[in-house]
Structure formats: structure tokens, C-alpha cells
Amino acid sequence: MTEAPAAIRFKGLGQIFKTATGPLEALRGVDFSVARNEFVAVLGPSGCGKSTLLRCIAGLLKPTSGSLEVFGLPVTDPRDDIGIVFQKPTLLPWANVEDNVVFPIKHKSGRVRPDDRDEARKLLKMVGLDGFEKRMPAELSGGMQQRVGIARALLLNPDILLMDEPFSALDALTREEMGFELLRIWQQHPKTVLFITHSISEAVLLADRVLVMSERPGGIIRDLKVPLPRPRSIETTSSKVMHDFSGQLRTLLLKRAS
Template sequence: MLPHVTFEGVGHIYETGDGKNVCALDNINFSIKKGEFVAVLGPSGCGKSTLLRLLAGLFPATKGQVSIYDYPVAEPQSNTGIVFQKPTLLPWKNVLENVLFPIQYKQGRVSRKNKESAANMLNMVGLSEFSEHMPDQLSGGMQQRVGIARALLMDPEILIMDEPFSALDALTREQMGFELLDIWRQKPKTVLFITHSI
């Protein structure tokens, strides 16, 4: 069986305005199996987020190839969901509306089935009682769980997480780590988890 995600000889160089290019990644080689949870650990500035953006198809590698099921990633994929460092919730929409926003944006409307799926996602992340709350009424950890529910609603095969707990305090970060593993067990995905925290 083909690996789900493959990085083959991947490198990326950022061009700067002053002609001093910055090499963020060089000769990266690894693969991820379907349903595997892989954490990339490293200090700030070592290229972790570049790795994530290449898999997300936000820009191409300057060297080598990133593939999903042996197909090169050249642009954002519908089978890939992203959870960012900050949940980036829309402050004028309630929790349920924030979870549904990508579907509304993509399809132009939200069906009853979509609303039921969103409610199930909120239940899975432990926020069913907060569906009508506004983002500023939630703690940081709760907001991040809304971001996870939003990413999972589209049922992506691959979930990319860019230091999603970095802004949280140590206790909340640890709790969110356990909750994320529970969610992954309930709804298995291929996960690339970027972090600088052991």
C-alpha cells in the first residue's frame, strides 16, 4: 500500500528582498501511513511551519516533491484540513456558525444535515452546550476546540496542526493534548502535528 503522505528530497528557500535567500528546509525525506499521528518537534525557526505549508499546498517546494497517495501536491487539497496556532474565529458569529463557516463559504448555503454534523462535532469536542455562545465568551482552550471541530467538519483525510496549543497555559495544553488523542481515536485521520513543546 502506498504511503498516505510522502516528502522526497524536499527543500525550500525563501527569497528575501536584499538577495540573501534563507534556506528553511533541505533534503527532507519521510512518509506517513494512513491514519498515523506524526509530531514534528523543533525550536522556533527550524522550518516546521514551512513543512506544514508545503503539505497544505499553500506554496510549492523549491526542491523535491510532496505527495499525497503518490500525487504531487501543487495547490490546497479538499481532503486536507488545517488547524492554525490561533483558532481565527469570526467574532460576529456564534460557535455553531463558526464551525459551519467553511461549508457556507464553499457551498453558498448550509443544509440541515450540515448543521447536524456540526452539532455532532461540537459534542465530540465537548462544546455542545456552547453552540450559541460568541467566541469572546469562551476560554482559549475552548476556542481552539472550535477550530478543531471546524477542521474536522469537512471530514478531511489529512489533518495538519500548526502548534495549535502554543498560546495556551501548560495545564490547558496538556489537557488539550489528551483531548486531541481522544478525538483522533474516535475519528481517525492522518495527522501531521507541528510543535515546539515536548
């Protein structure tokens, strides 16, 4: 029996953008892999290429050098088994909540079957928006909008969920609440999650592993296993282990910055 391939594997990946002011090296020598159903947080200063990393996995960007495999196959095009949650919910303002969730299917295939709508309603229930199907996005709070964004990303039942600072536009309390919600959803529907954030506490609370990135050109400078048991709860946030581990990350990030 051969070992199952990693969900995501970066091999010395580099990304250089051509800009008006000359080439911009966004990523250099990125090396890491994520196992199936692992929850990995990528932590780094702003502008370090975290989002570029994610866009490479999504197949939206072609790496300049090195390679990238998803489930053992090189990424050449966008794949169906990857869902993306953006920093902003970016819902369609003219469509109600349910139509927003089924949008990927409508957009991909041109039609929506009743089954897809059932699935959308199931997902909305799971993200805690039961009864909001016919509401318009403008009637929802920021947190609720992002729940819709998560449901939309889960619609095609992806194996990999890419999350690009999904809660950073929310207020602190909602943000924490959404973190626990995400853990609950992830426990019900295990998926490989790559979660980009610049919040240390968020990374520690959510992830199995935290990857720390350097400033531009971004690379992984530290790959740390989070020493916290699952399931995690509010008590976890105040535990000594969490406190110490967060402190360790903070020192790491601040030392790099100074």
C-alpha cells in the same frame, strides 16, 4: 495487491523564499513519509521551517525543489481532504460557535445545508462543547476557542489533519488537557495527523513517531518511534519510558542548539 501509498511522502523537498534581503533557505532535503492514520509529531526549534513544511502539504506553498505526494499524488493545489488547525484559533468574531464550525462549507460552496449544521453540532459535542453552539467566540476561553478550531478543521471530514502548534497559546494545564482530548478524538476518528510542536512532552505523549528537525535550513535529523503503548493516559506522563525517551530528545535538541 499493491501496497497502499503513504498518506504523506516527502522526497528531498527544499524550499527557498525570496526576501528583501536575499534568498532564504527554509527547508533542505526533507525526506520522510507518514502512513495512513499515523500520528506524527514534528519537533524542532523555532524558525526551523516546521510551519513551512505544513504549508507545503496544505498546497499553500510550492516547493522549490524535490517533491511531495499526498496519497500517492503530487501536491499541486490545496486539497479537500486536508484540515488545518492553526496556532491561534482565529475564529470569526462576528459569528457564533456553530457558524464558525460550518464556515468552511459556507466559504467553499456559498451555502450551508441543514445536514452541515447537524454535522457541526455533532462535532461540537465530540470536542466537548455541547450547548455552546450559539455562544460568541469572545465568550469562550482560549482552550474552548481552540476546540472550536478543531471542530472546524474536522467539518469536511479530512483524511489528514495538519496541526500547527495548536496548543502553544494555552496555559500549561489546559494544554495537557487538550492533548488528551485530541488523543480521544483521534481514537474515535482515526486520521493521519501531522502535529507541529516545540514541546517535547507534548510530542512524546501524542505521537506514534517524532521527527526532529534541525535549525534553518530545516531538515529531518532524526525519526524516532515513540516506545509507548496506546491508549495513553495521565499515568503515561509519569512513566519511566516516557521520561527516558523525552530525555533522549532533549539531549538531541540541546546538543544541536549548542
